[in-house]
Amino acid sequence: MPDAWSTHLTEQAAGQRHTGRWRRRRTRCWSDGCRDFAGNDYLGLAGDPRLAEAQAEGARRLGAGARASHLVSGHLAVHEALEQRLAALTGRPAALLFSTGYMANLGTLQALCDPDTRVFQDRLNHASLLDGARLAGARSRRFHHNDLDDLERLLARTPNDGRRLVVSDGVFSMDGDVADIAGLAATCARHGAWLMVDDAHGLGVLGEAGDGCVGRAHGIDEVPVLVGTLGKALGSAGAFVAGSQALVEHLIQFARPYVYTTAQPPGVAAATLEALALLEAEPERRTRLATLIRRFRHEATLLGLPLAASTTPIQPLVLGGCQRVMEWAARLAERGILVGAIREPTVPRGQSRLRITLSAAHTDADLEALLEGLAACQAQDTASLQELTP
Numbered sequence: 007m008p009d010a011w012s013t014h015l016t017e018q019a020a021g022q023r024h025t026g027r028w029r030r031r032r033t034r035c036w037s038d039g040c041r042d043f044a045g046n047d048y049l050g051l052a053g054d055p056r057l058a059e060a061q062a063e064g065a066r067r068l069g070a071g072a073r074a075s076h077l078v079s080g081h082l083a084v085h086e087a088l089e090q091r092l093a094a095l096t097g098r099p100a101a102l103l104f105s106t107g108y109m110a111n112l113g114t115l116q117a118l119c120d121p122d123t124r125v126f127q128d129r130l131n132h133a134s135l136l137d138g139a140r141l142a143g144a145r146s147r148r149f150h151h152n153d154l155d156d157l158e159r160l161l162a163r164t165p166n167d168g169r170r171l172v173v174s175d176g177v178f179s180m181d182g183d184v185a186d187i188a189g190l191a192a193t194c195a196r197h198g199a200w201l202m203v204d205d206a207h208g209l210g211v212l213g214e215a216g217d218g219c220v221g222r223a224h225g226i227d228e229v230p231v232l233v234g235t236l237g238k239a240l241g242s243a244g245a246f247v248a249g250s251q252a253l254v255e256h257l258i259q260f261a262r263p264y265v266y267t268t269a270q271p272p273g274v275a276a277a278t279l280e281a282l283a284l285l286e287a288e289p290e291r292r293t294r295l296a297t298l299i300r301r302f303r304h305e306a307t308l309l310g311l312p313l314a315a316s317t318t319p320i321q322p323l324v325l326g327g328c329q330r331v332m333e334w335a336a337r338l339a340e341r342g343i344l345v346g347a348i349r350e351p352t353v354p355r356g357q358s359r360l361r362i363t364l365s366a367a368h369t370d371a372d373l374e375a376l377l378e379g380l381a382a383c384q385a386q387d388t389a390s391l392q393e394l395t396p
């Protein structure tokens with residue numbers, strides 16, 4: 007007779023399959039010649055040999071691992087240097103490294119909030135932000151996506167009886183649209199709330215110097231808590247929180263996902279320093295990316311594809327049902343084109359989508375292959391519709 011755990015696992019798996027939500031991993035090898043439009047390597051830095059060399063050199067010099075947490079003995083000069091570079095890039099007095107963006111968000115929200123804090127989150131915020139507020143036991147409310155009026159209403163309605171924190175993605179990871187940072191900051195100022203922005207997809211891509219959608223344009227008076235991640239446009243791994251010295255000190259004292267984890271491998275920090283140097287030295291990567299985005303949007307419009315209102319490298323095509331998304335993704339895969347197939351519950355019901363991401367590393371031939379593949383998917387859809395019509 008199956009025990010309760012086996013039954014539970016079988017039932018949960020069946021439910022996931024039944025609702026079309028079953029998630030699978032595919033092992034990918036770099037040499038298989040596939041065209042990757044699913045990753046977040048917007049500047050094409052992840053595969054740059056100079057990052058690999060910096061990482062190897064860092065490991066040879068300092069060891070493959072950091073050996074301990076930052077507060078014990080794992081905090082090395084390379085981490086310190088990286089924190090200073092990240093603070094400078096984003097125009098803030100200080101920055102604190104975390105091992106991943108997920109942990110940066112958990113740690114920051116857990117350290118800043120408690121059950122008396124009121125947290126206001128954009129409805130489409132990243133899962134780690136929602137989880138962080140939950141970890142803190144804070145009272146979370148969600149406002150309509152990118153809707154300042156709704157936020158204003160919520161803030162006006164809730165008693166101003168303590169600390170309030172408004173939290174938003176900078177660039178929304180499944181939609182590619184950008185938060186109105188100035189508008190959020192002004193609303194927060196009116197209500198005496200702090201603003202926290204997670205710029206995981208903006209850092210390296212947006213801003214005058216690739217400093218993100220917050221960066222130097224919006225200082226700590228507007229955005230006191232800024233999170234950036236290093237595994238996307240910067241092609242490396244890890245994350246950081248940037249803000250005042252007092253904020254960083256507070257996180258060092260109280261952010262459990264910071265305190266109780268091993269410091270980032272020193273080679274990874276060295277690779278990120280190299281990425282920051284390339285971000286500055288090779289602005290043509292951002293120019294190339296902008297050209298690809300414009301061209302993709304132009305040609306996809308001509309094809310009549312359901313483009314979203316996004317000017318960032320995240321270019322979703324909202325197709326509706328899970329089934330259709332899986333079919334399109336499979337047809338593209340047959341042509342060696344990899345795109346993200348994003349389904350509920352990651353996105354709202356009926357809004358399943360192909361998440362197409364562009365990178366400065368894509369060639370014109372890559373883009374043309376993608377557009378041809380999408381045109382073929384669309385043609386096949388039309389053909390099967392006609393078959394169904396008597």
Ligand SMILES: *Cc1c(COP(=O)(O)O)cnc(C)c1O
Binds near residue numbers: 106179237
């Ligand atoms: C990817 C992502 C994260 C998580 O960052 P990791 O370093 O991959 O853990 C956090 N927030 C947003 C908005 C993201 O897109």
